[in-house]
Amino acid sequence: KAGVTQTPRYLIKTRGQQVTLSCSPISGHRSVSWYQQTPGQGLQFLFEYFSETQRNKGNFPGRFSGRQFSNSRSEMNVSTLELGDSALYLCASSPTAMNTEAFFGQGTRLTVV
Amino acid sequence: ELKVEQNPLFLSMQEGKNYTIYCNYSTTSDRLYWYRQDPGKSLESLFVLLSNGAVKQEGRLMASLDTKARLSTLHITAAVHDLSATYFCAVNNAGNNRKLIWGLGTSLAVNP
Numbered sequence: 001k002a003g004v005t006q007t008p009r010y011l012i013k014t015r016g017q018q019v020t021l022s023c024s025p026i027s028g029h030r031s032v033s034w035y036q037q038t039p040g041q042g043l044q045f046l047f048e049y050f051s052e053t054q055r056n057k058g059n060f061p062g063r064f065s066g067r068q069f070s071n072s073r074s075e076m077n078v079s080t081l082e083l084g085d086s087a088l089y090l091c092a093s094s095p096t097a098m099n100t101e102a103f104f105g106q107g108t109r110l111t112v113v
Numbered sequence: 114e115l116k117v118e119q120n121p122l123f124l125s126m127q128e129g130k131n132y133t134i135y136c137n138y139s140t141t142s143d144r145l146y147w148y149r150q151d152p153g154k155s156l157e158s159l160f161v162l163l164s165n166g167a168v169k170q171e172g173r174l175m176a177s178l179d180t181k182a183r184l185s186t187l188h189i190t191a192a193v194h195d196l197s198a199t200y201f202c203a204v205n206n207a208g209n210n211r212k213l214i215w216g217l218g219t220s221l222a223v224n225p
């Protein structure tokens with residue numbers, strides 16, 4: 001069974017640009033969550049999608065958005081990039097909802113210069 | 114608001130020794146997770162603890178949960194170098210706005 005796949009693995013962007021990250025969950029999993037991981041703040045929850053609906057959202061500005069498609073694949077978008085957005089973005093999939101065990105992808109390392 | 118605290122944040126230990134990592138959380142939760150992360154890699158699920166008194170063991174790692182004390186421990190027995198990694202605990206906040214709240218992680222280095 002294939003794991004959670006995130007693309008791209010590495011990305012370098014310039015301040016002010018926007019970026020789209022992709023996550024394909026484990027087959028059959030309907031919940032996808034996104035996290036930002038930085039050395040100073042640790043893992044912070046961005047949002048969760050379930051059956052194409054955003055179920056939950058963390059405390060991030062509106063520049064961070066996401067969506068989920070009918071095949072459960074999810075994308076997150078960050079607009080007007082800032083230097084502080086440099087981080088490892090992790091996607092996790094779960095069979096049903098957030099309160100079940102989550103399986104993580106390898107992450108996308110975003111560097112904003 | 115649910116807060117999760119891990120300690121220590123950094124741990125350097127010798128092979129063969131035992132040690133415990135602690136995870137405290139501030140409000141009621143119905144489940145607690147332990148994950149492992151190797152440098153540059155993703156997070157790997159180690160344990161899911163669902164009830165008070167739950168104890169799970171895998172190899173040299175044993176996790177326990179005390180929901181009354183809002184405390185989980187990850188005990189390492191006779192550490193080996195392969196256990197060097199960062200260990201995270203995460204707690205599900207109860208209620209409608211369910212999400213995982215994470216500790217900052219414990220960076221473990223096991224030295225020969």
